[in-house]
Each structure stands twice: as structure tokens, then as C-alpha cells.
Amino acid sequence: MTLHTHDVVPRPNWTAPPGKPPLSSRMMRATWRGLPAKQHEVGWERGLVVPAADGSPLLTDHYFPRTKGDFPTLLVRSPYGRGLPWSPLYGLLFAEQGFHVVLQSCRGTSGSGGRFxxxxxxxxxxxxxxxxxxxxxxxxxTLGTIGPSYLGYVQWALALDPPPELKAMVVQVGMHDPHSFFHAGGALNLENALVSGAGITFQHQGLAPMLKATLRLHRRLREITTARPLRRAYESAFGEVPWLDDVMTHPDADDPYWLGTSLGEAAERLSVPTSLITGWHDALADQTFEQYGRLRRAGCETALLVGPWTHTSALQQGWPEVFSESLAWLRAHLCDDPAGLRAQPVRVHVGGESAWRDLDDWPPVPVTTAWFPAVNGTLTQQTPTGSTPLTSFRYDPADPTPSLGGPLLSRGAGPRDNSALEAREDVLTFTTPPLTEPVDVLGPVSARLRISTDTGYADVFARLCDVDAQSRSTNVCDGLARLQTAGQAPSEVTVPMSSTAHRFAAGHRIRLQVSGGAHPRYARNPGTGEPSVEATSLMPVRITLHTGSALALPQGAQVRSSSASDHPTPRQQTETETEAETKE
Known part of the structure; x- marks a missing residue:
């Protein structure tokens, strides 16, 4: 790591220039509930020109408290524009709380010069x-950084060689590895790639162009995702987008195209206190857990908040909690005010009981138990004998198994009723009897599957579901792996299914769902051995599941989760503090 030296020279008296934040931002601010009370009136400097590394002019807005005194600075760099929702979410709200906020458009976006x-x-x-x-x-x-998604990526970029002024980071639903976002388990994350294409290409142009592009994609999604070849079919919605074509046609992580794009190494040697926020159905949740693990191993002060959110709902329904968590971290490390920090570094929302649990680390140290698919669609803890086929199904890429819910960027993300999906003939389910006592699952989930095929080319999608007393099957976590089998002998494949904190209540049932894909979330496997993006022909495949397959669940100790009254959420804690201040 390069060592920096910088002498902070005495600052002349600064007089705040005139200017109120945009009306649209103030109107959106007025609609939010559950946020801490405003502490300062806010001023706004618009369209400042800041030189990029190559001299290109980067347009930058400056939000600031209209109060005499010194305040720390937050740097927010975005390719999505400086208007809604970034202006109120970051510029207005954090300036109200006593921060200078510098909101900058990345090179080649929203009027900034150069090429993106x-x-x-x-x-x-x-x-x-x-x-x-x-x-x-x-x-x-005194500097901090904050932001979600690609705005998290730019924070990791700065953390590769952090300046001495950088005292805190808040990475919300953030990315550090583009390849693993676009390609998971060997398959293209098709739907998320297309939604990203719309966001990055059009959001910085304003609300109307973004809305039109989103509607075009929604109307043409089936046409685009079933095109043969798949490559460049998106042009009917977006026109030519060279970077999107690049990411779709470079599936190999070792391809020179991806060289230097992963910033995971930044966390391996970072000493800047970093708060990480994600949701169980966030498309970038696995990257957040990876960031947390690296920071902990590096000895870096870090905190983790995981809520019942998707990538987008974390900044919508979850915003009061996300904002309060972020504000507490920044106050502690930029303002020397640790009062809002919780005692334990990890707080997770436990699904199935809608409660929060505070932990010393993530994942905890649970006992991993194996649950085995058995005949007649049962899921049992009894170790099977032999290696006979259990059951099989036919996957037809011309009628691919549809995706439903899960970690998507688009509408329909999150938990959904899987009953109709599980009624399909190309979806296998294995289910326990009703549980006699609750089962807590905390940590990474995976499936070790013994699979054979008649063609040698297939995907396998595995999903953990919670089946309630009314037989409603709701997805908890899932994953996909692409495999190539040798002949018809069974091959073993491990399917990482992300992580969860979930309580299966007494009377509920645990279900393992297995299928040959989830389209259009993942590009369908053509069954021919051709790359999914280039394939022009399709071949059905028969997939056989063999005994010895297992679902690995990290079962936590039966510890009572904290209720809202036991341990307040960040939002509730802030509200309580505000009420106390009002009474005083």
C-alpha cells in the first residue's frame, strides 16, 4: 500500500453560497417517515467542475449544512446521475445531519466529460x-464514502490505495466483483444483466428515458431472452450497448477482459472502518458476505446489517433502517460520536419470525446437518445406502423452467409462493414431515447433488423453501451450477445456495427444490455444449438425481431471537434517541 503524506493547511473562512436543494428532492424528502429529525438547513452548489484523472470535467454537486462550523465530508460517486433518488437519499438527508456531501457523476455520465x-x-x-x-x-x-451497488464499487476502487483522509466507508448492497455478478455458477445472470443495461445506459439521462427503457425491456423481455442467438437481442430495447455485449460474451473469469475489475483485494488489507449492508434477496448479497469475511480476516473494524430486503427495497422499504445504520457508523467514525453503535458487530433479520438477531460474527459457528432426498419426494436426515437413481425429469430449453422471485434487480424479486412452479413436471421437490420443533438455519446453504444426464450438458438449480401449514411454499435461498457429465455415470456437483437466517417454525416443512434452470434469471442451457449467448439450436436433456445427494443446512442453536422490544433496530434506536432529546 502506498503511503501518503498531506498537510492540511489552515482553511480560510468559508461563506456558504446561496441555493436550496432541488424542489424534487425536497418533495421526496417530505414523503419519508421514520427518519431522524433534521438538524440543519441545507444549501446546494450545483454543477461544479472537478477534473478527472485524465483532465475530463466531472460534474459535481455540493450539499452542505447552512450552519457555521466544521463538518466532515462524504464523497458519493455515481454513474446514475445526480438527480432522483441520489439527491435526496444522500445529498439532502446527510447534509441535514451535519455533513458536506459531494455527489459526482462518473466520467462520461450525466454531463461529465470523457468516456464511461x-x-x-x-x-x-x-x-x-x-x-x-x-x-x-x-x-x-475528514472524509467518508457511502453508496449502493456501483456506488459501492467506486468505494472499493478508492480503498485500493486509500487516502489518509478516508476515515469511514458505508457500502450498501455493493459490488466489488463484476464478473461474479454477471456470471454465476457458469451461467449468465441474464435478467440482471439486462436490467443493469437499462440502468447504466439510461438512468443518468433522466427519469423519462429510464422509464421508457424499462418499459421497453419489460414488454420485450420474452422476445429478447428466447432469441437465437441471444447475443445482441437486447438491441430492440436499448440499441447498441458495447459494454453489455462484452460482459455477456466473456463468461470466463480468467479472460483478460476481466483483468483488474475485481477489487476484492482492497478488503484484504484495509484498515478503514467499513459498514456493510445487504438483504437476504439482494443480487449482491454473496459479494457483501465475501467483503465482510475479508475485512474480518484483515482485522479491520467492520459491521454487517442484513435485512429482509432485495437490492432495490433496501433503499425503499428498508431505507429508515439502512439510513439510521449508515448515519450511526459515520457519526462514530467521522464525528467521534459512537453512541449509536450497537454492542455486537452483526445484526441479521431472521425470516420466518420477523425478528432481528445480534451476533458476534457472520456466519456463526453452527452445526451443519445433512438432509437427504429420498424416494417418494421425502427429505430425511437418515443417511441413505446404495447409489441407485432416485428420480429423473426432462428439461426442455425450448420450454425452460421459469424463474420466480429470488435475488433479482427487477420487479418480482424476493420471496414468492412457489406452488405453481413446483407443479411443473420439470421441477422435483423433496419435503420433510411437519417439524415438531423450530429449526434455525443461519449461514451458507448448499446442495451436494449426484447427477447424471443423457446428453452430458445441463444446469441444475437448487432452492430451499419453507412450506407452511397451508402448503404455501416460499423460497428462502437458492443457486445454480452448470455441469458437464461424462457419459451417463453420476457426477457430483455442489450448488452454492447463498446464505440465510431463517427459522422454520414448528408445523412447517423444509423443502428442497431441484430443476434444470430458472429462466430468464439465468440464460438457459441449450443442451448442445454451445455457449448460451451464441447457441442457435436447442436439445432437451434428461436429468437424473441419485441417492447420496444432500442438502447442507447450517443449523444454529435454538437461541431466542431478539424482538423489536428487546433490541431496537437502527431505525428504532434513532427514533428513541430523538424522543429522549425532545423530552429534554
Whole structure:
């Protein structure tokens, strides 16, 4: 890591310029409930020009408290524009709480000069933004970063060689590895790739272009995702998008195209206190858990909040909790005010009982138990004998098994009733009898499946579901693996199914769901050995599941989860503090 030296020179008196935040931001702010009371009136400097590393002009907005005094600075760099929702979410709300907020459009977006080249320019341009900050009379030398998704990626880019002023980071539903987002288990994350294409290409152009692009994609989704070949079929909705074609046609993580795009190494040596926030159905949840593990191993101070959210709902329904968690972290590390920090570093929402649980670490140290698919669709803890076929099904890529819910960027993400999906002939289910006592699952879930095929080419999708007393089957977590089998002999494949914190209540049943895909969430396997993006022909495959397959569940101790009254959520804690201050 490069060592920096920088002397903070005495700052001249700074007089706040005139200007109120945009009306649209103030109107959106007025609709939010459950947020801490405003502490400062907010001013706004619009369209400041900040030089990028190559000299390109980067348009930048500055939000600030209209109060005399010194305040720390938050740097927010985004390729999605500086208007809604970023202006009220970050510029207005955090300036109200006593921060200078610098909201900058990445190179080549929303009026900034230069060419937007995903992932390539962020480390250098982040350092250039900090160099500009050092020249501002209101900059105190205390800096934090915050933001979600790609706005999290730019934080990791700055953390590769963190400036000495960087004292805290808040990465919300954030990315550090583009390849693993676009390609999981050997398959293209098709639907999320298309939604990303719409967001990155059109959101910075304004609300109307973004809405039109989203509607075009929704109307043409089936046409686009079933096209043969799949490559560039998205152009009917977006036009030509070279970077999207690049990510779809480079599935191999070792391809030179991806060289230098993963920023995971930043967490391996980071000492900047970092708060991580995700949701159980966030499309980037696994990357957040990976970031947390690396930071902990590096000895970096870190905290983790995992709520019952998707990638987008974390900033919508979950925003009061996310905002309060973020604010408490920033106050602690930028303002020397640790009062809002919780005693334990990890807080997770436990599904199945709608309660929060505070933990010392993630994952906890549970006992991993094996549950075995058996004849007649049962799921049992009795170890099977022999290696005979259990059952089989036919997967037809011309009529692919549809995706339902889960970690999507689009509408329909999250938990859903799987009953109709499980009625299909190409979906296997294995289910326990009703549980006599609750079963807590906390940690990473996986399925070790013994599979054979008649063609040699197949995907296998595994999903954990909670079946209630009314037989409603709700997805908890899942994953997919692409396999190539040798002949018709069974091969063993492990399907990572992400992580969860979920209580299966007494009277409920645990279900393992197995199928040959989840389309269009994942690009369908053509069954021919051709790349999914280039395939022009399709071949059905018969997939056989053999005994010896197992579902691995990290079962936690039967510890009572904290209720809202036992341990307040970050949002409730802030509200309680506000009430106390009001009474005083």
C-alpha cells in the first residue's frame, strides 16, 4: 500500500453560497417517515467542475449544512446521475445531519466529460476527487464514502490505495466483483444483466428515458431472452450497448477482459472502518458476505446489517433502517460520536419470525446437518445406502423452467409462493414431515447433488423453501451450477445456495427444490455444449438425481431471537434517541 503524506493547511473562512436543494428532492424528502429529525438547513452548489484523472470535467454537486462550523465530508460517486433518488437519499438527508456531501457523476455520465468505461477509471478518478477536495476551504481533512451497488464499487476502487483522509466507508448492497455478478455458477445472470443495461445506459439521462427503457425491456423481455442467438437481442430495447455485449460474451473469469475489475483485494488489507449492508434477496448479497469475511480476516473494524430486503427495497422499504445504520457508523467514525453503535458487530433479520438477531460474527459457528432426498419426494436426515437413481425429469430449453422471485434487480424479486412452479413436471421437490420443533438455519446453504444426464450438458438449480401449514411454499435461498457429465455415470456437483437466517417454525416443512434452470434469471442451457449467448439450436436433456445427494443446512442453536422490544433496530434506536432529546 502506498503511503501518503498531506498537510492540511489552515482553511480560510468559508461563506456558504446561496441555493436550496432541488424542489424534487425536497418533495421526496417530505414523503419519508421514520427518519431522524433534521438538524440543519441545507444549501446546494450545483454543477461544479472537478477534473478527472485524465483532465475530463466531472460534474459535481455540493450539499452542505447552512450552519457555521466544521463538518466532515462524504464523497458519493455515481454513474446514475445526480438527480432522483441520489439527491435526496444522500445529498439532502446527510447534509441535514451535519455533513458536506459531494455527489459526482462518473466520467462520461450525466454531463461529465470523457468516456464511461465501466470499472476501468474509478480508482484514478476517485483519487482525483480527493485531490480536489483538499483544495476546498470547507474540507476539514475528514472524509467518508457511502453508496449502493456501483456506488459501492467506486468505494472499493478508492480503498485500493486509500487516502489518509478516508476515515469511514458505508457500502450498501455493493459490488466489488463484476464478473461474479454477471456470471454465476457458469451461467449468465441474464435478467440482471439486462436490467443493469437499462440502468447504466439510461438512468443518468433522466427519469423519462429510464422509464421508457424499462418499459421497453419489460414488454420485450420474452422476445429478447428466447432469441437465437441471444447475443445482441437486447438491441430492440436499448440499441447498441458495447459494454453489455462484452460482459455477456466473456463468461470466463480468467479472460483478460476481466483483468483488474475485481477489487476484492482492497478488503484484504484495509484498515478503514467499513459498514456493510445487504438483504437476504439482494443480487449482491454473496459479494457483501465475501467483503465482510475479508475485512474480518484483515482485522479491520467492520459491521454487517442484513435485512429482509432485495437490492432495490433496501433503499425503499428498508431505507429508515439502512439510513439510521449508515448515519450511526459515520457519526462514530467521522464525528467521534459512537453512541449509536450497537454492542455486537452483526445484526441479521431472521425470516420466518420477523425478528432481528445480534451476533458476534457472520456466519456463526453452527452445526451443519445433512438432509437427504429420498424416494417418494421425502427429505430425511437418515443417511441413505446404495447409489441407485432416485428420480429423473426432462428439461426442455425450448420450454425452460421459469424463474420466480429470488435475488433479482427487477420487479418480482424476493420471496414468492412457489406452488405453481413446483407443479411443473420439470421441477422435483423433496419435503420433510411437519417439524415438531423450530429449526434455525443461519449461514451458507448448499446442495451436494449426484447427477447424471443423457446428453452430458445441463444446469441444475437448487432452492430451499419453507412450506407452511397451508402448503404455501416460499423460497428462502437458492443457486445454480452448470455441469458437464461424462457419459451417463453420476457426477457430483455442489450448488452454492447463498446464505440465510431463517427459522422454520414448528408445523412447517423444509423443502428442497431441484430443476434444470430458472429462466430468464439465468440464460438457459441449450443442451448442445454451445455457449448460451451464441447457441442457435436447442436439445432437451434428461436429468437424473441419485441417492447420496444432500442438502447442507447450517443449523444454529435454538437461541431466542431478539424482538423489536428487546433490541431496537437502527431505525428504532434513532427514533428513541430523538424522543429522549425532545423530552429534554
Amino acid at each position: 468505461d465501466l470499472w476501468r477509471n474509478e480508482p484514478a478518478d476517485g483519487r482525483a476527487a480527493v485531490s480536489w477536495l483538499r483544495e476546498q476551504p470547507w474540507f476539514t481533512g
